[in-house]
Amino acid sequence: MNSAFTAGDTVVVTVELFGMARIQAGVGSVALAVHPRAPVGEMIDSLARECPELIGNALHFAENGAVAVADGYALNRNGLAFLSPEADAALPWVPGDSLLLLSNQAGG
Amino acid sequence: MSAVDALYGYRGYATVVDLTTGEYRRDPIPQEALRSTIGGIGLGTWLLHRYAGPPVDYDGELLSHADKTRLLDSALDPENPLIFVTSPLVGTRLTTSSKFAVMTRSPLTGFIADGLSSSHLAVELKRACGDALVITGRSKHPAMLHIDTDGVPRVRPADHLLGMSTMDTEAAVKMEMDDGSRRPVRVACIGPAGENLVRFASIANDGGRQAGRCGPGAVMGSKNLKAIAVRGNPEADPPVAHSQDLRGYARDLSRRSLGAATAKYRELGTIANVSVFNRLGTLPTRNFQQSTFESAEAVSGEALHQTRTTRSAHCANCTIGCEKIVTVGNKSNRGQPTAELSARLEYESLFALGPLVGVGDPDAVIRAVRRCDELGLDTISAGGVIAWAIETAERGLLRNMEFGNGDDVSNTALNFGDGTVVIDLLDDIGHRRGVLGNLLAEGSRLAAERIGRGSESWAMQVKGLEMPGYEPRSLKTLALGLATTPRGACHNRTSAYDADFSPEVDRLTIDDRRGRIAADSEDFAAALDSLIWCKFLRRAFDDFWEESAAVYRMVTGWEDFDAVELRRAAAHIADLKKAFNQRWGWRRSDDTLPGRTLTEPLADGVAAGVGLTAPELDSMIADYYVARGWDGGGRVDLPATGL
Numbered sequence: 001m002n003s004a005f006t007a008g009d010t011v012v013v014t015v016e017l018f019g020m021a022r023i024q025a026g027v028g029s030v031a032l033a034v035h036p037r038a039p040v041g042e043m044i045d046s047l048a049r050e051c052p053e054l055i056g057n058a059l060h061f062a063e064n065g066a067v068a069v070a071d072g073y074a075l076n077r078n079g080l081a082f083l084s085p086e087a088d089a090a091l092p093w094v095p096g097d098s099l100l101l102l103s104n105q106a107g108g
Numbered sequence: 109m110s111a112v113d114a115l116y117g118y119r120g121y122a123t124v125v126d127l128t129t130g131e132y133r134r135d136p137i138p139q140e141a142l143r144s145t146i147g148g149i150g151l152g153t154w155l156l157h158r159y160a161g162p163p164v165d166y167d168g169e170l171l172s173h174a175d176k177t178r179l180l181d182s183a184l185d186p187e188n189p190l191i192f193v194t195s196p197l198v199g200t201r202l203t204t205s206s207k208f209a210v211m212t213r214s215p216l217t218g219f220i221a222d223g224l225s226s227s228h229l230a231v232e233l234k235r236a237c238g239d240a241l242v243i244t245g246r247s248k249h250p251a252m253l254h255i256d257t258d259g260v261p262r263v264r265p266a267d268h269l270l271g272m273s274t275m276d277t278e279a280a281v282k283m284e285m286d287d288g289s290r291r292p293v294r295v296a297c298i299g300p301a302g303e304n305l306v307r308f309a310s311i312a313n314d315g316g317r318q319a320g321r322c323g324p325g326a327v328m329g330s331k332n333l334k335a336i337a338v339r340g341n342p343e344a345d346p347p348v349a350h351s352q353d354l355r356g357y358a359r360d361l362s363r364r365s366l367g368a369a370t371a372k373y374r375e376l377g378t379i380a381n382v383s384v385f386n387r388l389g390t391l392p393t394r395n396f397q398q399s400t401f402e403s404a405e406a407v408s409g410e411a412l413h414q415t416r417t418t419r420s421a422h423c424a425n426c427t428i429g430c431e432k433i434v435t436v437g438n439k440s441n442r443g444q445p446t447a448e449l450s451a452r453l454e455y456e457s458l459f460a461l462g463p464l465v466g467v468g469d470p471d472a473v474i475r476a477v478r479r480c481d482e483l484g485l486d487t488i489s490a491g492g493v494i495a496w497a498i499e500t501a502e503r504g505l506l507r508n509m510e511f512g513n514g515d516d517v518s519n520t521a522l523n524f525g526d527g528t529v530v531i532d533l534l535d536d537i538g539h540r541r542g543v544l545g546n547l548l549a550e551g552s553r554l555a556a557e558r559i560g561r562g563s564e565s566w567a568m569q570v571k572g573l574e575m576p577g578y579e580p581r582s583l584k585t586l587a588l589g590l591a592t593t594p595r596g597a598c599h600n601r602t603s604a605y606d607a608d609f610s611p612e613v614d615r616l617t618i619d620d621r622r623g624r625i626a627a628d629s630e631d632f633a634a635a636l637d638s639l640i641w642c643k644f645l646r647r648a649f650d651d652f653w654e655e656s657a658a659v660y661r662m663v664t665g666w667e668d669f670d671a672v673e674l675r676r677a678a679a680h681i682a683d684l685k686k687a688f689n690q691r692w693g694w695r696r697s698d699d700t701l702p703g704r705t706l707t708e709p710l711a712d713g714v715a716a717g718v719g720l721t722a723p724e725l726d727s728m729i730a731d732y733y734v735a736r737g738w739d740g741g742g743r744v745d746l747p748a749t750g751l
Contacts, residue, residue, distance in 0.1 A: 016387065019372060019380045022410050072368030074609070079387050079714035084611040100387065103371065105647065106609035107599065108378025108430075108455040 011036050011093045015047050018102040021058035021073070025051040029098075036092040040083060043099060044069060058101055074104035116349040117196035117663035118142050119238035122155065125253060125261045127331050128186060128245030132261045137239055143666065143677075144750075147195030149222045150638030150681040151239065152211035156220065157688060157751055159189040159242050160213055173557045176218075179693065180554070180572075183215035183323075184305060184330035186246035192296070192336075194234040195640045196663045199345050201358045203365050204642035206230045206425035214322035215330075216307040216489070216551045217572040217596045219689040219698075221322030224600075224637060226423030227313040229294035235340020247332040252281065256293075257341040266334040273482035274299040274312035281337050289339075297335035298325040299484025301538040305329050306549040308489035308574070312481065314424065316452060320486040322573060322595060349665025357659060361648065365427045369647035373430035374420070378455035379409035381577070382463075389713025390579040393463040394524050395495035396568050396704055399579045400713040403468025407458060412470055415439060421452070428644055436471040451478035456599075459577030460491025465498060465530050472527025479531055483538035489551060492574025494533050496552040497544070498522045500563045506544075565703030570597035580705055582715040583608040584618050588626045588728040592699045592742075594685040600643065603629040616718050623731025631678035638681060682736065686744045687751055696742050699729055 010033045017025050032046045048059050048067040055067065062068040069075060075083040078098050120142070125132045137151075145151045182188070190212045197205035208230040214221035233241055236255045243253070252266040269277050277297040285293040294313070301309035302325030309325030310318040328334075348354055372380050385391040386404035393401040405411055412418060412432075417439045421431040434453040451457075451474045461467065461476040480487045500506045501522035522529060536545025547555050552574055556567035568575045573596025580587035589602030599605060604626045608615035613625070632652070636643055639656055649655050653671035661669050686694070700706075701720070709719035733742045 018384050018387070019410065020375045022383075023413060070368060072371040076388070079389065080616070081614070082609065082611045100384075102384050103380060104609075105370070105372040105644075106381075106605050107603065107643065108373070108381055 005036050005092070007035075009036055010034060011095055011097070013043065013093050014098045015043065016098050016100045017051075017058075018100065021054055021101050024053045024057050026053070027051070034093060036094070038093060040075060040099070041066060041068070047101075069101065072104060074102055076100040076102060115139070116347050116665045118147075119234065119344075119346055121238040122240035122242050123237040123255075123259070123261065124159075124242040124244065126245040127243060127247040127251065127253075127263065127333060130263045134238065135242075142239070143664075143669070144680055145684070146635070146638035146660070146674075146677055146681075147197070147239065148193055148207065148209045148638040148640035149211070149224065150634060150677065150684075151195075152191055152193040152209045152222060153220065153681060153684045153688060155191050155193065155240055155242065156189065156211045156213070157684065157691075159191065159244065160688075161187050173554070176557070177554060180215050180218050180307070183213045183218065183327060186331065187244065188213050188327055188330075190243045190324065190327050190331065190333075192233055192237070192241040192243075194230055194239055195638065196660065197639055197641070198230045198234045200348060200354060200663065201425070202354070202659070203358070203362045203425065203427045204423070204645050205640065206423070207640040207642070208233055209637070209640065210311055210319040210324045212324050212327045213692065214324075214572070214596075215305070215326045216323040219571055219596070219692055219694065220594050220685050221324055221327075222595060222601070222637070222685070223311070223319030223321055223324055224640065225311070225313055225317055225319040226426065226642070227294065227296070227317060228424040229296055229313050229338060230424070232294045232338040232340045234346075235342065235344040236338050237340075241336075243331060243333065246330065250332050250334055252334055253336040254285065254293075255336070255338045255340075257339060259340070259344075269297075269334045270303060271300060274484045275316055275482060277335055278312065278315065281335050285337050285339075291339060293337040293339040295335055295337050297484075298328050298333075299482060299538070301484045301549075302326055302329035303334070304538065304540045304549065306485065306537060306540065307551045307554075308486040308493075310484050310486050312484055316481040317423070318481065318484070318486070321488065321598065323486070325484050348663050350662040354659070354662040357662065361645075362427045364648040365645055367648065370428050370430075370644055373428055373644045376409040376413055377420075377430050377432035377453070379412060379432060379453055379458050381409070381455040382458065383408040383410060385577070387714070389582045389710065389715040391463055392459065392568075392575065392577055392579050394466045395464065395499045395566060396575070396579065396702075397499070398712050399582060399710050399715060401463035401468070404463065406468050407462045407470050407473055412453070416470060416474075423642075426642065428642065430644055434474055436474045449478075450474070451481065453477060456577050457487035460488045461530060464491045464495045464577070466524030467527045467530060468525070469527050472530070476527065476530050476534060479534045483534060485534065485538055488576055489574040490534060490537065492568055493537070493548045493552040493555060494530055496556060496563070496567050497533070497548055498524050499566055500556075500559060505559060505561050505563060565707070568597075568702045568704065570701060571595075571698050573597045575702070578605055579710070580701055581710050581718055581720045582713075583615050584720065584728075585613055585615065585622050585625055587701060587705070587720055587725065588622050588732055589629065591701050591725060592626065592729060592732055593630065594689045601630065601633050601637070602626060603633050603643070603646070616715055618724050618728055620727075620731055622728045623733070623735040626728075626732050627682075627735035630682055631675065634681040635674055635678040638677070679736075680749070683744045683749045684751075686736075686738070687746055687749045690743060690746065699742060701725060
């Protein structure tokens with residue numbers, strides 16, 4: 001139940017990197033401990049701290065100063081649902097979840 | 109000044125060459141046809157209707173294997189035209205615009221074959237031949253068609269070129285035509301596969317680039333035409349109506365083409381798809397028996413970037429540079445690359461000669477892709493038919509199979525994952541060598557019909573064209589696109605996967621929006637393919653339809669042409685393609701997917717257990733027909749197309 005979450009709760013979510021993001025970060029994935037209700041924006045902020053090499057590439061500073069996913073990239077949850085920026089915080093994170101950072105340019 | 113001379117952006121005619129007689133003529137193309145079909149594949153489809161002649165006697169009933177083979181063989185008759193088409197944008201400085209279309213009726217599908225290739229040849233074709241070069245008839249002897257700055261086609265002997273690879277042919281022709289001019293001839297040619305009428309032979313240009321799908325190389329081979337060599341007169345470039353505006357737009361578009369919208373293509377190229385598709389359960393593996401590949405990381409774009417010497421290359425007049433020339437051998441262990449051990453590596457080629465045939469050795473994949481380019485083989489179909497053969501052999505249905513001439517293939521050990529066998533089979537196919545090579549050169553549909561024993565259900569093709577590297581069961585919108593596009597199983601004539609790889613739809617389920625999405629994506633592709641823009645540019649436009657219509661006005665001077673008319677033209681082109689297939693015996697049952705796709709749920713990956721049933725597909729197809737304005741049986745109203 002959502003109401004069961006407290007401020008101190010954390011869950012480990014794996015951020016999986018693809019394409020140049022993987023090469024720039026030098027790793028294929030990063031484990032982040034986040035609150036189960038963490039918005040994606042907060043996770044991106046944590047990712048930027050773990051992998052500062054991504055800033056200026058897959059990540060950038062938005063106009064409001066927050067770190068955001070750069071144009072040309074997309075997010076996907078667990079290899080299934082592609083996330084829209086507005087709806088992405090609807091479901092709580094659970095252990096074993098993954099957030100995929102990948103190019104939004106399908107095809108080829 | 110005549111009406112034709114007053115055209116901007118177009119030449120207003122096609123050069124028609126009859127190889128049987130060696131004669132040529134220039135046929136005017138009406139302005140209304142140019143405007144309503146734009147150029148490239150759109151205009152090419154109109155020209156195909158004009159020059160393909162009346163269909164063979166065909167009553168639309170189910171065909172026997174022999175009858176179907178006869179229908180397909182008729183695409184290799186002299187009457188089937190081979191048409192090279194340019195576009196109004198060819199010759200401008202617009203990025204990615206140096207492209208031509210190749211149109212014919214496919215000996216693999218029996219239906220429309222519409223290929224695209226980026227090439228310097230496009231500019232020379234427009235200068236020397238007009239808006240299109242239509243080749244009909246059949247030369248008595250191996251021939252090369254040479255068209256120089258006077259625009260007069262000359263048929264030259266080409267016996268000395270027979271058997272040469274595509275790269276060697278191009279080099280030999282250029283050397284032969286070298287007159288010391290600073291402007292070389294540009295060449296399109298076939299390799300041994302085209303000479304041997306392999307049904308999925310390609311036409312090559314610019315050092316190994318291919319107009320690959322549907323077998324245009326076999327049609328060229330059937331005409332005894334090994335190569336065309338073209339050098340036009342730059343003074344023949346048609347004027348642009350608003351050249352200053354166009355130059356400004358071209359600069360801006362080039363700048364945008366180097367931004368985030370094309371980053372994947374510029375950085376790792378399309379081979380970046382491998383690791384993503386594997387994670388998403390959309391990487392067809394071992395003939396679509398799996399949707400993930402245990403060796404995907406080894407052949408991924410990321411790994412190849414780090415372990416292999418890779419350099420980027422640009423198509424003619426392109427700023428993006430998506431091509432990645434990858435060299436065999438781990439770069440930490442070897443010196444400089446050598447040309448004979450490198451290949452242009454695209455996702456589709458890598459998928460088809462890697463995961464699809466179970467090969468996880470990157471060097472084996474590079475060698476196989478290189479071999480296809482040398483032989484002039486479509487990599488997707490080559491991988492597809494080999495994957496079918498391996499699965500059939502592993503089921504024990506191919507070994508010891510006696511054929512009509514008493515030969516058998518009992519000594520052929522086929523197993524997934526053996527890169528050496530793949531290359532051997534490519535050579536056998538390209539030369540139609542042996543029973544198995546001959547069988548596979550027919551494509552997976554005919555091969556499976558000949559073998560039977562249920563193998564048709566794992567012949568992964570639609571309308572005879574082998575499937576690209578997208579698993580339709582986990583990409584439901586694309587599944588609809590693959591089932592319905594007139595070309596057969598093609599991801600380039602529908603961009604329906606864009607919806608699947610976005611929050612717009614749930615890619616694992618269906619709903620009643622997919623018909624509209626698939627039709628719109630097909631129209632989008634038709635506009636891109638007719639103007640002709642590269643698809644990798646598609647996200648660089650702020651508003652594709654408005655911008656493209658504005659560019660068309662700048663080029664042609666037709667000031668009342670707007671985005672609405674461009675959309676109408678795109679839908680019209682889709683109708684014309686369908687109409688062509690109808691004339692050549694299309695039936696409702698041709699719009700489908702392979703049996704495996706509709707009967708077996710996915711076995712692995714994040715989408716394990718997900719399937720696609722025939723009723724689900726039929727439901728989407730019905731919605732698609734409604735979106736297209738076709739009748740419930742999927743037929744376009746032929747008179748309404750203006751034919």
